Amino acid sequence: MWNQTKLTETLDIKFPIIQAGMAGGVTTSEIVASVSNAGALGSLGAGYMDPKEMQTLIQDIKQKTKHPFAVNVFVPETPKHNPEQIEKANKLLQPFLNDLAIKANDGEVPRVFEQQIDKIIEEQVPICSFTFGIPSKPVIDKLKEHHILLVGTATTVKEAILNEEAGMDAVVAQGSEAGGHRGTFDRPFENSMIGTMSLVPQTVDHVSIPVIAAGGIMDARGVIAALMLGAQGVQMGTAFVTSEESGAKKQHKEAITTSTEDATTVTTTFSGKPARGIDNQFIQEMRQHENILPDYPIQNTLTKGIRKAAAEQNKPHYMSLWAGQSPLLSQKTSATDLLLSIIKDTEVILTTFNNDS
Numbered sequence: 518m519w520n521q522t523k524l525t526e527t528l529d530i531k532f533p534i535i536q537a538g539m540a541g542g543v544t545t546s547e548i549v550a551s552v553s554n555a556g557a558l559g560s561l562g563a564g565y566m567d568p569k570e571m572q573t574l575i576q577d578i579k580q581k582t583k584h585p586f587a588v589n590v591f592v593p594e595t596p597k598h599n600p601e602q603i604e605k606a607n608k609l610l611q612p613f614l615n616d617l618a619i620k621a622n623d624g625e626v627p628r629v630f631e632q633q634i635d636k637i638i639e640e641q642v643p644i645c646s647f648t649f650g651i652p653s654k655p656v657i658d659k660l661k662e663h664h665i666l667l668v669g670t671a672t673t674v675k676e677a678i679l680n681e682e683a684g685m686d687a688v689v690a691q692g693s694e695a696g697g698h699r700g701t702f703d704r705p706f707e708n709s710m711i712g713t714m715s716l717v718p719q720t721v722d723h724v725s726i727p728v729i730a731a732g733g734i735m736d737a738r739g740v741i742a743a744l745m746l747g748a749q750g751v752q753m754g755t756a757f758v759t760s761e762e763s764g765a766k767k768q769h770k771e772a773i774t775t776s777t778e779d780a781t782t783v784t785t786t787f788s789g790k791p792a793r794g795i796d797n798q799f800i801q802e803m804r805q806h807e808n809i810l811p812d813y814p815i816q817n818t819l820t821k822g823i824r825k826a827a828a829e830q831n832k833p834h835y836m837s838l839w840a841g842q843s844p845l846l847s848q849k850t851s852a853t854d855l856l857l858s859i860i861k862d863t864e865v866i867l868t869t870f871n872n873d874s
Contacts, residue, residue, distance in 0.1 A: 538589025692732025
């Protein structure tokens with residue numbers, strides 16, 4: 518059976534489909550629970566969350582589902598806080614701040630990773646996934662002591678190997694088609710923009726843990742293709758952004774459903790870290806300054822108010838509209854119906870293929 522893989526066995530799920538843990542409010546407790554209740558794996562994107570807020574949402578998810586779910590956190594990065602660089606960045610951002618009638622901030626970034634890990638353990642979350650690197654050995658050992666399964670992210674074969682060596686139970690192979698932030702941590706992102714179709718089989722051949730394909734997968738055809746390439750499952754992000762349960766802003770959903778395959782670009786202008794999103798005025802005007810902007814997460818903090826106010830004032834041209842390269846395959850439906858259609862279509866395609874052969 519196509520849905521019985523090493524990944525489904527490891528994570529104790531029925532179907533090898535993971536809803537990506539997209540941070541920034543997209544992954545509500547409703548969408549996480551809906552996906553898990555449908556037999557796949559829902560994921561809470563907790564990267565930016567205050568630990569108490571994260572704990573409240575975890576408790577809400579546990580009230581809505583008795584099935585496994587994951588919490589995704591960001592491995593912390595600590596760039597030097599350079600007041601002069603921050604002042605220059607805020608000057609570049611001033612026209613946007615003025616247009617939105619909001620004030621600049623100082624770029625201070627709260628450290629929450631350790632407290633997030635403590636809450637994940639306290640709430641007995643079954644699965645913890647990581648983006649932006651590999652956590653320290655003490656953190657990994659601490660989570661494993663509490664029997665929490667760990668999923669890492671890789672954009673190259675070497676990064677996947679590093680994840681396995683560190684003790685991850687599975688790894689997401691994030692192809693260059695994927696929306697949102699790049700998970701690259703071992704080398705410059707420009708050298709790690711490998712497409713899903715190339716990345717997955719090469720990764721499968723070099724690690725023994727389950728490989729999860731991500732990037733451009735939106736429907737049954739993508740699921741089947743990933744499995745044929747040797748993946749044990751898929752992770753889908755953009756496909757769920759437009760779902761009814763998604764917490765994405767309406768402008769974000771509309772931008773995806775009305776977009777085309779050539780509309781996205783990779784930019785560091787919003788956060789200081791490369792991310793794929795729909796090209797807009799903010800990206801275009803800030804692109805020439807990318808090399809002097811603060812690194813993630815400082816730049817992300819500087820633009821947080823702009824992104825929030827832009828959504829409130831219906832100015833999507835200033836919003837970070839993260840999306841992968843398959844927006845023409847997006848659907849306006851519930852997360853449950855999306856999953857059910859993918860499962861049904863997968864079985865139909867495979868049955869037809871087997872009968873024809």
